[in-house]
Amino acid sequence: MRTKIIHVYFLLLLLLAASLAAGSLFGSVAVSPFDDSRISEMIFWGIRIPRVLLAAIVGAMLSVSGAVLQGVLKNPLSDPYILGISAGGALGAAGSIAAGLPLFVVCAVSFISALAAVGMVYSFSRTSSGVRPEVLVLAGVALSSLLGAALVAVILASDSLQSVYFWLFGSFSFASPVFVKIAAAAAAAGISVSIFFSRQLNILLLGDEEAASLGVNTSAVRIAMLSAASLLSAVSVAMCGIIGFVGLIIPHIIRLAIGGNNVFLIPASGLLGASFLVTADLLSRTLISPAELPVGVVTAFIGAPFFIYLLRRRTDV
């Protein structure tokens, strides 16, 4: 088992290196770091590289967020997009951008509204006998539609916001070195909290009483993990709009490969998520080049069928 996990991690690192290389070298304009021309150099270092890095960081953030949510809510159908956390974050972000607030504040407001969304969905689905998985997903979908509608209204009422596309389907076209720095800081914070509590999260899967009897402070773990997951998805959304299904698909693939132990699952999800979104972004900017597909369109084409497959598999059990 241990050797298998090492092999999978090695493979994931190779995959990440390959996707980063492909994402940097290919695009609608042929540029490379070895070109002499000034414009080519500017495109490569000023636009292409920040964009590829941002895609990698956001991929890792969304995937870790999904893995953590699936663990905390004990529901394999959880993901920041399905639970309405992304829509909550997007509404907060769009509102504060329309109000002309600085980027850092935009991220903070996005985080708070994402937390509010997860709190709402969680309390809707909580009954005396625990959280009901079906209600959790349905409440998330309902909240998502409501917040998505509010988001469209905010975007249309404002002159300063970019297109509806950007927010509802995500894009890395606004990537800049500042974005990369802020995303990296949020990713470092959120992912380290997630890894730190991953062992406790495993024990929490046994149920609250059993976990408490093993010495785990269940509410502290739950609050820390839900906050980390909200931070990761909120900052992603504030910079790149709503990119769906990444947090759903990636942890499932990892689980098939190495099992459910969150100590290995969470970092591995981050690695695969980074490769996945770099590749999805590469597709989004090359498929109909010189025009660009929103990256969320690419992930939805892959993710939505996968979600239906999971739903069907669950009812078969």
Place this chain on the structure above:
Amino acid sequence: MSELLKIHGLSAGYGQKNIIKDICFSSGSCGFVALMGPNGCGKTTLLRAVLGLLRIFSGNVLIRGEDVRSMGSKKRAKKMSFIPQASSPPAGFSAEEIIAMGRYPHDAGHDADRLAIENSIRRMDLNNLKDSDVSRISGGEYQRVLIARALAQETEIMLLDEPTAHLDIKYRLDTMHILKSLKPEKLIIGVFHDTDLVRKYADRVILMKSGTIVADAPPGEALAGNLIHEVFGV
């Protein structure tokens, strides 16, 4: 050294509702204690209160003289292990990973953890199951994994809520046999319904009715006809 487990006038329940009243218990020298009584009499509530999972209204639970309420959750988990009723195994975890969870409260370092995990795997005869996904093994096998986890937890007290409830007769006997073999080193308190098994394996029976203890005696005495009639109404 003060007594392993002592319960003084314990009342506890859910919300404002008092379920168990004025429970007193002294562990004496270690042994295998069976907690019995009709459904709803407060057996599980008593276990929860001892574990510190419930609000205690009055009285206290002392382990070696120390109140469980003043202990942190990790410290408590080093004193008492718990096997709940109908625990559902999480998918995608190996038996060994579940057993290793028993080491969480100990900050003992990798070698001590390994040793405790390997010992309990050997003791529960789980070597051929240790890499199996626990969501794919039988209920009886998972029960053995849980006992192994409780062993790896290295506690002096082990609490079990109906550990034999969903098992067939072979696994029931196995489980009782294992628990009995642990008693020289541990205090085992378990909720049971099967009077025949309790007669055969337990050292002491605590009979509860409507939240209070009505008998605390060796099985032969506590399970005599008239008491059983009074408590269970049969």
